[in-house]
Amino acid sequence: MMIVLIALIVLMILGAIVALESRDLLSAIISLGIIGFALTIIFLVLSAPDLAIVQIIIETLTLIILIAAVLKTTRADTSETVNARVVMLWISGIIFMGLFLLSAVRAFQSLPEFGALGLRMAQAYLDGFRQTGASNLVTAVILDFRGYDTLGEATVLFTSVAGVVTVLRKAGRKD
Amino acid sequence: MKGMTVIVKKISQLMVPSIFLLGLYVVVHGHLTPGGGFAGGVLLVGCFVLQILAYGSDEVRNDLKKWRASLSESIGIVLFLFIALLGLFQGGVFFYNTIARAHPGSALDLFSAGLIPLSNLAIGIEVAAALFAIFLTLAVFRMEKHT
Numbered sequence: 001m002m003i004v005l006i007a008l009i010v011l012m013i014l015g016a017i018v019a020l021e022s023r024d025l026l027s028a029i030i031s032l033g034i035i036g037f038a039l040t041i042i043f044l045v046l047s048a049p050d051l052a053i054v055q056i057i058i059e060t061l062t063l064i065i066l067i068a069a070v071l072k073t074t075r076a077d078t079s080e081t082v083n084a085r086v087v088m089l090w091i092s093g094i095i096f097m098g099l100f101l102l103s104a105v106r107a108f109q110s111l112p113e114f115g116a117l118g119l120r121m122a123q124a125y126l127d128g129f130r131q132t133g134a135s136n137l138v139t140a141v142i143l144d145f146r147g148y149d150t151l152g153e154a155t156v157l158f159t160s161v162a163g164v165v166t167v168l169r170k171a172g173r174k175d
Numbered sequence: 176m177k178g179m180t181v182i183v184k185k186i187s188q189l190m191v192p193s194i195f196l197l198g199l200y201v202v203v204h205g206h207l208t209p210g211g212g213f214a215g216g217v218l219l220v221g222c223f224v225l226q227i228l229a230y231g232s233d234e235v236r237n238d239l240k241k242w243r244a245s246l247s248e249s250i251g252i253v254l255f256l257f258i259a260l261l262g263l264f265q266g267g268v269f270f271y272n273t274i275a276r277a278h279p280g281s282a283l284d285l286f287s288a289g290l291i292p293l294s295n296l297a298i299g300i301e302v303a304a305a306l307f308a309i310f311l312t313l314a315v316f317r318m319e320k321h322t
Contacts, residue, residue: 049209050209050210050211050214053201053209053210053214054213054214054217057214057217057218057221058217060221061217061220061221061224061306061310064224064228065309065310065313068228068313069313132272132289132291133206133287133289133291134206134207134287134291135206135207136205136206136207136208136209136211138209138211139205139206139211139291139295140206140291142211143206143211143212143290143291143294143295143298144270144272144291147259147269147270147294148269148270150255150294150298151255151256151259151270154251154252154255154298154301154302155252157301157302157305158248158249158252158301158305160305160309161245161248161305161308161309164308164309164312164313165241165245165308165312168312168313
């Protein structure tokens with residue numbers, strides 16, 4: 001299982017690099033899709049079907065919207081390359097990578113051993129079912145124990161739609 | 176946006192009912208099987224998006240109104256808030272699961288877990304309408320200005 005995970009993560013990193021470096025926006029979006037669909041397989045391997053369903057549907061819809069937007073506008077990457085202050089970019093990149101590795105090592109040391117969560121999760125499923133009556137513990141958590149979080153997420157979605165509709169509206173524009 | 180060939184139109188015509196049914200299933204069974212309001216809502220909006228992409232926005236232009244998507248989105252989020260307030264007034268705590276406490280519920284039934292299926296419905300309506308509004312704004316009504 002670890003080999004599959006490592007291979008998928010390497011594939012995701014390669015896809016991210018291609019998406020960054022590609023001059024053609026359509027191929028950049030396609031390689032962005034590699035990241036999302038590889039993440040779906042990782043969720044399935046780690047037996048998290050809830051996340052896998054959400055990830056694969058959202059990824060497909062996002063790719064459709066992005067491809068439609070690219071086909072309607074331009075395919076060439078029009079952003080200019082910044083060649084000033086290359087030294088500053090390298091220094092800040094190295095500092096950030098060092099900080100990231102340091103905190104990642106600290107975080108991974110405090111995690112329990114890989115795959116050692118079985119009994120704790122089984123107990124959590126029994127307790128959650130007794131307290132809420134929902135046999136899908138993920139739904140029980142996001143809609144009962146952590147209802148405020150879900151309300152916040154719904155509000156974020158509402159606000160983002162309001163922002164998109166306001167920015168791209170036709171009526172009331174000056175130009 | 177122009178429509179695609181007759182093959183794509185026919186295939187999408189055959190696929191859309193089953194996708195819609197799967198979306199409804201995922202929303203309604205959110206408290207029993209993997210999925211829930213978010214995943215089911217995106218499935219529901221997926222069949223609308225498929226139809227618009229296959230048939231082109233010119234054919235459905237007269238029936239498409241952006242304010243309807245915005246209205247259903249607002250209805251979804253107000254419904255979710257109303258469910259939360261129901262817990263406040265009935266049980267004294269925001270998001271209190273009143274029905275589950277009153278009826279302990281038969282295990283693994285469709286009508287169990289109290290307010291959770293209703294919240295799933297509200298979330299599904301909200302997510303589907305929100306994503307459909309974004310799709311309409313970005314991909315359909317955006318090009319009208321240039322043409």
